[in-house]
Amino acid sequence: xxxxxxxxxxxxxxxxxxxxxxxxxxxxxxxxxxxxxxxxxxxxxxxxxxxxxxxxxxxxxxxxxxxxxxxxxxxxxxxxxxxxxxxxxxxxxxxxxxxxxxxxxxxxxxxxxxxxxxxxxxxxxxxxxxxxxxxxxxxxxxxxxxxxxxxxxxxxxxxxxxxxxxxxxxxxxxxxxxxxxxxxxxxxxxxxxxxxxxxxxxxxxxxxxxxxxxxxxxxxxxxxxxxxxxxxxxxxxxxxxxxxxxxxxxxxxxxxxxxxxxxxxxxxxxxxxxxxxxxxxxxxxxxxxxxxxxxxxxxxxxxxxxxxxxxxxxxxxxxxxxxxxxxxxxxxxxxxxxxxxxxxxxxxxxxxxxxxxxxxxxxxxxxxxxxxxxxxxxxxxxxxxxxxxxxxxxxxxxxxxxxxxxxxxxxxxxxxxxxxxxxxxxxxxxxxxxxxxxxxxxxxxxxxxxxxxxxxxxxxxxxxxxxxxxxxxxxxxxxxxxxxxxxxxxxxxx
Numbered sequence: 001x002x003x004x005x006x007x008x009x010x011x012x013x014x015x016x017x018x019x020x021x022x023x024x025x026x027x028x029x030x031x032x033x034x035x036x037x038x039x040x041x042x043x044x045x046x047x048x049x050x051x052x053x054x055x056x057x058x059x060x061x062x063x064x065x066x067x068x069x070x071x072x073x074x075x076x077x078x079x080x081x082x083x084x085x086x087x088x089x090x091x092x093x094x095x096x097x098x099x100x101x102x103x104x105x106x107x108x109x110x111x112x113x114x115x116x117x118x119x120x121x122x123x124x125x126x127x128x129x130x131x132x133x134x135x136x137x138x139x140x141x142x143x144x145x146x147x148x149x150x151x152x153x154x155x156x157x158x159x160x161x162x163x164x165x166x167x168x169x170x171x172x173x174x175x176x177x178x179x180x181x182x183x184x185x186x187x188x189x190x191x192x193x194x195x196x197x198x199x200x201x202x203x204x205x206x207x208x209x210x211x212x213x214x215x216x217x218x219x220x221x222x223x224x225x226x227x228x229x230x231x232x233x234x235x236x237x238x239x240x241x242x243x244x245x246x247x248x249x250x251x252x253x254x255x256x257x258x259x260x261x262x263x264x265x266x267x268x269x270x271x272x273x274x275x276x277x278x279x280x281x282x283x284x285x286x287x288x289x290x291x292x293x294x295x296x297x298x299x300x301x302x303x304x305x306x307x308x309x310x311x312x313x314x315x316x317x318x319x320x321x322x323x324x325x326x327x328x329x330x331x332x333x334x335x336x337x338x339x340x341x342x343x344x345x346x347x348x349x350x351x352x353x354x355x356x357x358x359x360x361x362x363x364x365x366x367x368x369x370x371x372x373x374x375x376x377x378x379x380x381x382x383x384x385x386x387x388x389x390x391x392x393x394x395x396x397x398x399x400x401x402x403x404x405x406x407x408x409x410x411x412x413x414x415x416x417x418x419x420x421x422x423x424x425x426x427x428x429x430x431x432x433x434x435x436x437x438x439x440x441x442x443x444x445x446x447x448x449x450x451x452x453x454x455x456x457x458x459x460x461x462x463x464x465x466x467x468x469x470x471x472x473x474x475x476x477x478x479x480x481x482x483x484x485x486x487x488x489x490x491x492x493x494x
Contacts, residue, residue: 059421263290267344
């Protein structure tokens with residue numbers, strides 16, 4: 001987090017120079033909370049205990065510093081601040097202006113972006129701001145009137161088709177869900193799938209890697225308004241120079257969702273053609289995940305989209321959350337320190353160690369490895385569904401999430417994959433040896449787990465059994481790893 005040259009580059013505790021002061025702050029806060037609703041105070045304390053005891057491998061989770069967490073629990077929460085810096089619809093926003101301007105400044109400097117908008121409440125909100133900014137910049141406003149738009153909840157599928165036609169037949173081309181794309185990249189259950197006629201590009205069926213020639217061919221055929229790049233479960237880098245070439249060739253706007261790998265961009269692990277900021281018209285991200293900030297979103301934009309992006313509130317967003325924007329400013333300031341680059345490199349190195357350890361023990365990985373922070377195991381090689389593997393690992397103290405693999409026969413609910421990520425445990429100080437041991441524990445559990453019979457007599461996709469004693473032994477081994485790398489050491493609530 002916010003380390004200096006004399007301290008560890010990876011561990012969270014260095015974010016606060018005085019753990020005694022942090023302990024006092026949290027004890028006081030919980031005492032105040034507990035006086036009103038003790039069950040909430042108990043749940044907060046239990047969450048810290050649970051996180052300390054978990055071998056957390058969820059790729060989208062991390063540990064924010066005490067400084068970031070404490071920033072959110074302030075009276076900035078009490079202020080309405082619709083508008084942007086210097087142009088608010090409420091009086092008395094001078095302090096909100098300060099923190100929002102600081103967060104945007106840190107974001108611009110950190111990512112080398114000409115414009116930053118830090119109000120989005122989440123990654124989905126950030127994507128919606130980006131999509132509407134593109135539409136506002138590319139489509140004339142009278143088209144909305146011609147469409148006879150009613151309240152969004154009243155629109156039928158036919159209405160959405162008419163609206164898309166009136167807005168210029170807008171289309172989005174993004175990575176398919178089973179190849180590692182995200183629900184917000186134009187898929188029907190999400191609002192993006194209502195706003196856009198959507199088509200997908202996938203990966204090579206043999207290698208699992210992006211086939212840029214195939215993406216180009218699909219773009220030429222489909223002619224999207226937005227070419228969407230980025231992923232939530234693709235374990236490789238993306239060549240954004242090529243993606244921009246494709247977008248320019250078909251007249252599309254390149255939007256990149258870097259929510260998962262923003263920390264690797266900030267830490268200069270992804271540079272050159274693998275850094276989306278110089279190539280994309282608009283970049284969206286979350287501020288948690290690999291950035292180790294508060295839960296929230298952010299949009300980076302080229303100058304021609306800046307004004308439209310800044311109209312995110314009230315166009316898409318409700319009032320901004322000043323306390324979260326302040327926490328974003330603190331987290332981005334932390335990420336600008338040299339130690340964050342060491343942390344980001346450790347995240348990528350540890351993912352390699354995890355992937356190599358899994359492969360050496362017989363696990364089958366999608367694409368055969370990783371270039372980033374995540375690893376995707378095809379657990380069908382163990383005779384399991386992703387749901388069974390996720391549950392069996394959780395029983396053993398290993399927290400992961402099930403995820404579809406390319407051409408997944410089990411669909412998006414049961415899946416055939418498990419997604420693992422290294423950002424959180426890297427924040428705790430895990431290195432190559434610890435991740436190799438973690439790989440051993442994972443394979444031990446999966447190898448000892450088998451489906452049980454379903455009610456119809458076939459193999460269940462959800463029920464499973466794990467050999468006696470394996471889960472308990474794994475929990476003990478996981479605890480040994482975690483005890484050697486405590487979470488927020490020195491921070492005590494009692």
